[in-house]
Amino acid sequence: MKTLHERARDLFAELQSQICDALQGLEGQVAFREDRWAHRVGGGGVTRVLTDGRVFERAGVSLADVQGVLTERLAARLAVTPRPFSATGLSLVIHPLSPMVPTAHLNLRHIRLTGSGAPGERAEWFGGGADLTPYYLREEDARHFHATWRDVCNRHDPGYYPRFKKSCDEYFRIEHRDEARGVGGIFFDNLADDLEAVFRFVEDVGRHFAAAYLPIVERRMHESWWERERCWQLVRRGRYVEFNLVYDRGTLFALETGGRVESVLMSLPPLVRWRHDPPPAPGSAEAALIEVLRVPREWA
Numbered sequence: 001m002k003t004l005h006e007r008a009r010d011l012f013a014e015l016q017s018q019i020c021d022a023l024q025g026l027e028g029q030v031a032f033r034e035d036r037w038a039h040r041v042g043g044g045g046v047t048r049v050l051t052d053g054r055v056f057e058r059a060g061v062s063l064a065d066v067q068g069v070l071t072e073r074l075a076a077r078l079a080v081t082p083r084p085f086s087a088t089g090l091s092l093v094i095h096p097l098s099p100m101v102p103t104a105h106l107n108l109r110h111i112r113l114t115g116s117g118a119p120g121e122r123a124e125w126f127g128g129g130a131d132l133t134p135y136y137l138r139e140e141d142a143r144h145f146h147a148t149w150r151d152v153c154n155r156h157d158p159g160y161y162p163r164f165k166k167s168c169d170e171y172f173r174i175e176h177r178d179e180a181r182g183v184g185g186i187f188f189d190n191l192a193d194d195l196e197a198v199f200r201f202v203e204d205v206g207r208h209f210a211a212a213y214l215p216i217v218e219r220r221m222h223e224s225w226w227e228r229e230r231c232w233q234l235v236r237r238g239r240y241v242e243f244n245l246v247y248d249r250g251t252l253f254a255l256e257t258g259g260r261v262e263s264v265l266m267s268l269p270p271l272v273r274w275r276h277d278p279p280p281a282p283g284s285a286e287a288a289l290i291e292v293l294r295v296p297r298e299w300a
Contacts, residue, residue, distance in 0.1 A: 092209075127190065
């Protein structure tokens with residue numbers, strides 16, 4: 001019989017193929033390139049990246065199943081004893097070409113510790129989340145994205161959505177900018193009680209990413225845009241880079257445990273811009289986005 005960790009790995013591999021197929025169906029012309037890699041300690045992964053498409057400027061969907069030993073610093077961040085670990089996860093980030101289509105992110109992971117730990121210390125847990133980063137605010141899109149995750153959460157625990165939505169708003173915040181990365185979604189970590197039930201929830205999240213995101217892409221991918229919108233998109237992508245390199249736990253975990261750098265940093269957009277400009281003009285579409293990023297809203 002397979003362990004929970006092996007079942008999680010197999011699920012993430014299946015989801016990787018399903019999501020890539022769904023994205024490929026929208027893209028049409030450019031295909032994903034597959035790259036298999038080995039971790040320097042043990043295990044490895046499969047990274048699939050689509051670049052310079054007509055819809056997606058970069059879409060990366062990465063599967064990892066690695067082993068190693070937690071460093072003192074990383075163990076302290078996880079509030080566990082430094083000891084051997086196995087980690088498997090699915091991570092994807094989609095950066096569309098059009099500024100009218102939001103960037104989207106999904107991460108699902110299972111971590112298992114072996115060896116002796118402190119009394120009562122958790123030995124394995126699930127984490128993950130999904131969030132939406134628009135460049136131009138479309139309330140219909142934010143409501144759809146959140147309603148999808150609300151319905152998924154409610155099938156498992158009515159308390160999940162408000163709890164995980166709040167966690168997402170708090171986690172995906174760029175403190176030095178005093179703004180959120182986007183309009184949020186759900187974020188959960190350290191789910192270790194009733195692991196079978198949590199596994200079913202994680203599976204449900206993974207199987208509904210396409211339903212949460214692709215209808216938004218289909219609505220927006222044919223909208224017109226010009227140089228102004230493209231420049232704004234590149235500036236906002238800079239905020240995405242700032243969050244991922246300064247705050248993102250998944251990025252830090254992967255780099256500190258010897259993860260393959262190219263696969264870890266596939267989450268970064270291919271083009272980005274930092275400008276020394278005044279803030280957007282009051283009443284503009286750009287200012288409307290910033291207002292929502294300053295103060296999280298209830299979308300579902």
